[in-house]
Amino acid sequence: MKPFAYHRPTDLAQAAALLASTPDAAIIGGGMSLLPVLKLRLAEHAALVDLGRIDGLRNITAGNAELSIGAGARHAEVAASPEVARTIPALAALAGGIGDPHVRNRGTLGGVLANSDPAADYPAAVLALGASIHTNRRSLLADTFFRGLFTTALEPGEIITRVTFPVPLAAGYAKFRSPASRFAIVGVFVARFAEGVRVAATGAGPCVFRVRHMEEALTGSFTGQAIAGMTVAADGLNGDIHAEPSYRAHLVGVMARRAVAAALAA
Amino acid sequence: MANPTGIGAAILRKEDRRFITGRGNYVADLKRPGMTMGVFVRSPHAHAMVRGVDATAALAMPGVLAVLTGADLAADGVGGLPVGWGITGKDGLPMKEPPHPALADGKVRYVGDAVAFVVAETLELARQAAESVVVDYDVLPAAVGVLDAVRPDAPLLFDDVPGNLCCDWDMGDRAAVDAAFAGAAHVARISLTNNRLIGNPMEPRAAVAEYESSTDRTTLWTTSQFPHVVRLLMGNFVLKIPQHKLRVVAPDVGGGFGVKQFHYAEEAVLTWAARRIGRPIKWVCDRSEGFISDAHGRDHVTEAEMALDETGKFLALRVSTLANMGGYLSTFGPNIPTNLYAPLLAGVYTTPAIYCEVKCVFTNTVPVDAYRGAGRPEATFLVERLVDICAAELGMDRIAIRRRNMIPKEAYPYQTPMVVEYDSGDPVGCMDRALEVADWAGFAARKQESARRGRYRGIGISTYVEACGLAPSRLAIRMGARGGLYESATVRVHPTGDVTVLIGTHSHGQGHETTFAQIVSEKLGVPVERIDIVFGDTDKVQFGMGTYGSRSLVVGGSALSKAADKIILKGRKIAAHQLEAGLDDVVFENGVFSVVGTDRRRSFDEISLSAYVPADFPLEALEPGLEEQAYYDPVNFSYPGGAHIAEVEVDRETGSVELVAYTAVDDVGTVINPIIVAGQLHGGITQGVGQALCESAVYDEGSGQLLSGSFMDYCMPRADMMPRMEIQTHSTPCAHTDLGTKGCGEVGTIGSPAAVTNAIVDALSELGIAHIDMPASPNRIWRIMQNARLPHAAE
């Protein structure tokens, strides 16, 4: 790791000021994605601005229609939160299945979303639930937030502060883990609302995406049967030594059915 | 009264207190006065000419002490890395043994090949300097897999090694095999790949080198399984430092698995550089660097066929293997797929004729050498898969065909057609016990229950034997070893009766500090708390060959037993003198010397004290002191064996394989400590399961880049992949070791890949699948199920 300055501001304004005034500064949340890149010397930053001391950034609150999770909330906190368990238990289960205990005790919701790793779990939930991503400058809808491989709508220096999730009638997540990294080879989140069903797949493509034909079928009938035999096209999906594109395409179908089963069992 | 810390006692390991409280002393923990840090510049290309190395920018950085290259090595007359084992081809000619320079000499031959060595005041500086070294590469096409490397138009790694062929080797009676095939009722065939593995010990490799001008002595601390051999190879062949001026220390070492039983380039470069710059240097391999510089294991492509009569009796076995050597010959590279592979092809069967040919092939990949099991897992996988295929093709039961061909207990000692003579064993006994423990008979019901949950279930068995306890020097040297394979032990009894043992093996997780103490405790009646086992420092310990090939207990333990016997004899002489009896009348039992038929006795402690206070010794007949040494060279290998049974479930939709039950019944000879044996089995089986289910070193065929170069992509087996393992022993003592021990370090890794793979093939047999290659990754299994084109596989 190359040397860098390290700042731990205690409020958002300070953090924003540091980011604005220091060239080549980066935000650090849990560091679980950023630190490996620095240690491998694939990136270097003059300064890191750690959000860990900012008051309230880790709060989790829930009303009847909406769950709000601070960008600094650790995966382990989300997994164990009674508010999350009461409103969107599938989200707690998802957080509890990220990486390993070390990663869950450090990694944050904001860090995952800003990073937009194609194999990360949260993006599937955020997109399927139609969540809003709030920053120190504005609010963004999930549908416009994820832009591509490791790319989001965030501007330089923009800080995610919290994410609000509409509470669905039912939801489920099914993940096919990479046996090596335990990231998602394919993860599918299904969320059923009064207005209809939303389905989002992560791991399969360069960026999380919605599976519209499954949404339509499930809106008609929220059962595994409704999407029996359905997959997505393999074209443009990720291929690597663990999973070829056609296998990922197949897994989107399998995981979607398992996610529906999980939602129905909840 | 049984000795509570003697042979067979299930005591906890003495060394674990320091390990689990973080007080181990590893190479990376060392700090020497004036110590500098070293970093290697490694090739990013699989195959390239090195046109030049420009270190101007690096050397201009304050605090950078040196940037050294192959040219500097050559200028200082430093030799290449030696190979410890030479094999001879079918043509009677020695293998091709091209030079293996410690830093690239004009050409790089794999991604990770070291090109330059940077020394600086701090690690960060050394890294920055290494990044600023500009190497001018002229990239060449690469020969990556063995199949590619033997093509006529393949790029050549060495100008004087045509066809990239290090050696075309064979063993066995080709004519007898041809004749048997000609008359066979049935021939069963298999083509398989034995997947390439990366050992990944928990502690990465590391070294510290220091030169002391006042005494002209050089010390290398290194993560090694055999410090004396490193001293000999490096001192004598590479750096030409006299043995008495060179000290090699391997302190606590965090796992080896073979990865640390070679003399590596880094050791020589560090030692040379420390002498050159006159300051100590430390290098600690990071994990990414380990992936591309630790020797890899396995990597075979094999065709084999078995000839059978109509009753399922094996008549002959014919095997043809391409074995990957990587870019250079590692210390034991050519020995592994030849001498440690072909002799095991009889397995536990009476197959009367066997012929095996092995082409050892250079490729643009990391050198390949021994990895836990080394040759024997490859042989076992081949034989045990092929036996299942024979059964399937003849419509025979898998157990029945094994029973029909197994060597009966009464037939031991049993001479195989492949050089080795098994001294002892009971494969049928092991198998029967395993079948019972695993409830093989009740499998059908479990399969039905799995089917109700929508999962395929399979059961598989592997009945194996291996040759370990390396090795009888006479036999090994005949097979090409360039050194002996004995072991040494010194038992030093202090005036108080406390004991220090100096032994030539090295413990890096195996628990020698406990096991060896138990042997001494059994012999001398001294509790293990009063016995220390010292190893790993050439200044302290007499020459020893180190630890690999499950040899420590079998060979080192035998040396120790013999040294302890000498102590007893000396003690009896002292007692005979003191008790005024004839030597033959003095016996030693339960820690007490006594004159038979009298109440005259001396305790071990009393005799120890008098050995050092020789008030009235008849000095011409009795020397003072109580310290004895033994070197032991075994008369044969030892042959552990056993039966492993795995049960798996396969997810019909995703192809995921789950190991749901595992039974191992092993014949490891005398058990010194059952907890340690179980631990070796647990670890060994898990590593074998890793090979069967998930581990695979994958290179890009075109560029020679290692695609599985981190734990994100190289899948290590994990605790949550393992079911409860039912481990039992069914021992027949080794006929020729003092204590009847056989070795248990590798059996788990040898028996398990075939058991697991046979179970997966069994699970998928209803789809008409006869063989799958390792690892059984979900994608691979899904693809195989897809191709079998059953309606449910296409959903």
Ligand SMILES: Cc1cc2nc3c(=O)[nH]c(=O)nc-3n(C[C@H](O)[C@H](O)[C@H](O)COP(=O)(O)OP(=O)(O)OC[C@H]3O[C@@H](n4cnc5c(N)ncnc54)[C@H](O)[C@@H]3O)c2cc1C
């Ligand atoms: C071994 C391992 C296994 C893993 N397995 C999984 C898995 O199974 N599933 C999964 O989803 N993830 C997995 N991860 C990733 C993990 O969830 C990380 O925690 C996550 O990707 C990043 O979160 P972080 O808080 O650590 O962010 P950091 O690493 O600190 O930052 C990541 C990026 O986000 C930016 N950033 C951080 N916080 C904010 C913010 N509030 N506003 C704007 N930008 C911000 C940073 O500048 C940086 O660019 C794994 C990681 C590891 C190391």
